[in-house]
Amino acid sequence: MTSSKITPPVAKKVPLERTHHGHTFVDDYEWLRDKNDPEVVAYLEAENSYTEAQTEHLAPLREAIFEEIRSRTQETDMSVPTRMGDWWYYARTVEGKQYAIQCRCPIADADDWTPPDVTPGVELPGEQVLLDGNVESEGHEFFSLGAFSISHDGTLLAYSTDVVGDERYTLRIKDLTTGEMRADEIPGTAPGATWALDHSHVFYQTVDESWRPDTVWRHKLGTSVDEDVKVFHEPDERYWVSIGSTRSEKYLMIWVGSKITTEGWVLESENPTGEFRVILPRREGVEYGAEHAVIAGEDRFLILHNDVDPETGKKAENFVLAEAPVDDPSALRTLIEHRHDVRLEDVDAFEGHLVLGYRREALTRLAVWPLTDEGYGKLTELEFDEELFAVGPGANPEWTQPTLRLGYTSFITPSRVYDYTVSTGELKLLKSQPVLGEFDPTLYEQRREWATAEDGTKIPLSIVARKGTPENAPTLLYGYGSYEASIDPAFSVARLSLLDRGMVFAVAHVRGGGEMGRHWYENGKSLTKKNTFTDFVACARHLIDAGVTSPEKLVADGGSAGGLLMGAVANIAPELFAGILANVPFVDPLTSILDPSLPLTVIEWDEWGNPLENPEVYEYMRSYSPYENVEAKDYPAILAITSINDTRVLYVEPAKWVAKLRATKTGDAPLLLKTEMSAGHGGVSGRYEKWREVAFEFAWVLETSGACRAETSAG
Structure with a gap:
């Protein structure tokens, strides 16, 4: 009582x-x-x-x-390895330890797309520990990992930590070839870090007094933080700023967004000291996102937007998907029309296919759309047999890969990780979340x-x-x-x-x-x-x-x-x-x-x-x-x-x-x-x-x- x-x-x-x-x-x-x-x-x-x-x-x-x-929890566990470049990346958890340990091991060869079999608690051949959250958190009551970003050549790790809980992170660089920390250390950053293709420049954000990410900076490795270049600043307090790369890694993207309006800026990643240019200028009430794709041999932006249809005069409330040439993003051609019963949410581009995420009847859906020499093939929605479920893309960092990693779960089905083979439609279960005991x-x-x-x-x-x-x-x-x-x-x-x-x-x-x-x-x-x-x-x-x-x-x-x-x-x-x-x-x-x-x-x-x-x-x-x-x-x-x-x-x-x-x-x-x-x-x-x-x-x-x-x- x-x-x-x-x-x-x-x-x-x-x-x-x-x-x-x-x-x-x-x-x-x-x-x-x-x-x-x-x-x-x-x-x-x-x-x-x-x-x-x-x-x-x-x-x-x-x-x-x-x-x-x-x-019920398998305390010593491993995530399914994800291939990026010449390495498989994965995380370990160990019984008795609070935080994950980030690791990698080398691929067998260029055609190795089958994740290595993992046994919790057993090292994989050639395993490297990249970051141990338990070591990083020592002496602190609170610990949060913000950025965890590997350079494109796999030699450098940019990561950031918050040991207070105020969401202001300190960004550090680790040399993965030697295991040594570089001298670069940047305090007071927002979570996240983005590498340029030259892996000598890294982009990060800072926040204003209201904790709003408002500024993007460019840091050159080996130089003082005082020399960092302010690349972009958004003075309007309604807008948050973020930076990332397209999936192709060809372009760096700065996104500026309020609750109802977005604007994107783009720069070739191989030219990190160049000037970002606007994709479509912001217009109040218009949201959009852009993804780079190569369609029939030409660079295109795939643009999800909710602008007004010029023919009907009606706003595309649930978004439409359009394409436009990279050098003329305003020349939009609609690929998927607006539907009142389907909310388009995301598009990911790969070398040979697109992946669409959308919502219908209060459930998430996923479809694969092959790309052909002429353009677009036949769109296929992935089907599942439960009444209630959630599905979405997993980690798919490679531009050219024959499989699509995806995650699936329901209220009664422990989370599952699948690889979907695009050419055959085969769905291969890689891991089901272990639930110990008599579940x-x-x-x-x-x-x-x-x-x-x-x-x-x-x-x-x-x-x-x-x-x-x-x-x-x-x-x-x-x-x-x-x-x-x-x-x-x-x-x-x-x-x-x-x-x-x-x-x-x-x-x-x-x-x-x-x-x-x-x-x-x-x-x-x-x-x-x-x-x-x-x-x-x-x-x-x-x-x-x-x-x-x-x-x-x-x-x-x-x-x-x-x-x-x-x-x-x-x-x-x-x-x-x-x-x-x-x-x-x-x-x-x-x-x-x-x-x-x-x-x-x-x-x-x-x-x-x-x-x-x-x-x-x-x-x-x-x-x-x-x-x-x-x-x-x-x-x-x-x-x-x-x-x-x-x-x-x-x-x-x-x-x-x-x-x-x-x-x-x-x-x-x-x-x-x-x-x-x-x-x-x-x-x-x-x-x-x-x-x-x-x-x-x-x-x-x-x-x-x-x-x-x-x-x-x-x-």
């Missing part, structure tokens, strides 16, 4: 008035924003102590779940159901359970619903600990995500954002009305922008849920989006609207902001988890939310805040630490839903 003797921390009130568009909001807890204030740290630590005390009785259950995850996928089932939203829209629901799970079962309902991000089917070893205890797992594919195409996103953002919240409520009601679960057994789960969803749902329909789990939740959106000095605010205006300038946006956001709409009423049990170094959703948002809930809500449902005092947006960094974090959350979910009581948790 939870301890009732411990008094929860009560944050002091320091009223601060915020006035916009004639409306004044009194914020009592904004003082919690200063993480260098000892009083703020003391409050967060007091909340941590309270959470620890209130969940202490769950320790045996947490330990049981952790051991289940560990016992049998036939004991589980997944299905698609459709909830009906307030406006009549059908909302897809994915439902997963162990076969034989009775009706009215404890259920965890997950949602996200922002940025056109799709929550695709994926297997989880950890989730088995819920399913095997009789829980149902469900995903609400609400609007604001991208599952059903671009319109799904457009109808769940800015001034239609509330659809995201009401869709989730409709999915919860569907599960209850269908007899899958009941309010006293239903727990909602979401993180980051999905945490905004959790906070909104807590206000809108608290009676439908026994508990709400909110990870790094964006629960004070109006305060954040009103402050251009905060990380990422300006770029977010395309997603949420600009409440600084637009009174309609201000009033709309004010009407759903979880923090500003906390009321004196009963709420479900709430567990909020955050990280003090998070640069995306600041810890202060859940801290303020919990403080206000504690001072305002009625009833005695538990209210807990857990702050990681060293991690960033992704939480703790090592795999064992991540498993312990999952075990902490799952134990709380199991108890809150009634699936597992603490008294029996040890068993």
